[in-house]
Amino acid sequence: MAIIIIMDKILQTVGLELMFCTPQKCESGCGLTAVELAKRLNLKPDIVKKKLKILQEKGIVRSIGINPKYWQFDNYNFQRMDEEDEVYKMLCDFENVDFGRYFQY
Numbered sequence: 001m002a003i004i005i006i007m008d009k010i011l012q013t014v015g016l017e018l019m020f021c022t023p024q025k026c027e028s029g030c031g032l033t034a035v036e037l038a039k040r041l042n043l044k045p046d047i048v049k050k051k052l053k054i055l056q057e058k059g060i061v062r063s064i065g066i067n068p069k070y071w072q073f074d075n076y077n078f079q080r081m082d083e084e085d086e087v088y089k090m091l092c093d094f095e096n097v098d099f100g101r102y103f104q105y
Contacts, residue, residue, distance in 0.1 A: 008090065013041055014051040015091045018061055018073040020102035031070035058087050 017037060023029045027036065034052060038045040052071055055061040059077045064070045081088040 008051075010041075010043065010047060011051045011054060011087070012090050012093070014048060015055055015060070015073075015087070016097065016102070017041060018055075018071060019075075019078075019091065021073065028070060030064050031072040033068045033070060035068075037071065055087070058085070060087070060091075 014037065017040060018032065021032055026032055032040075034049045035045050037043075037052075038048040041048065052061060052063075056063065058081070060074050060081065061071055062074050064072065078088075078091070083089075
């Protein structure tokens with residue numbers, strides 16, 4: 001089943017939140033749960049879980065554990081993605097991204 005993604009802002013936000021997540025920003029050093037991610041982004045957990053599934057199918061996020069399931073960004077796989085992939089392009093499009101959200105200067 002091919003997934004067609006046209007600049008999905010929620011998917012981009014979820015991906016970037018995991019991309020810039022550090023162990024210091026997580027309650028657990030293992031990563032973020034879907035519920036924690038939903039609270040940070042003010043989204044419903046079901047929506048976040050659907051977006052995480054898409055990112056997992058692309059191989060750029062992985063889950064650890066079962067209950068709770070922690071999510072981590074897989075930078076190794078992300079760097080090896082096809083540059084023409086829609087998700088890759090979306091995550092590299094920083095035109096409307098507020099980096100103050102991810103970094104403290």
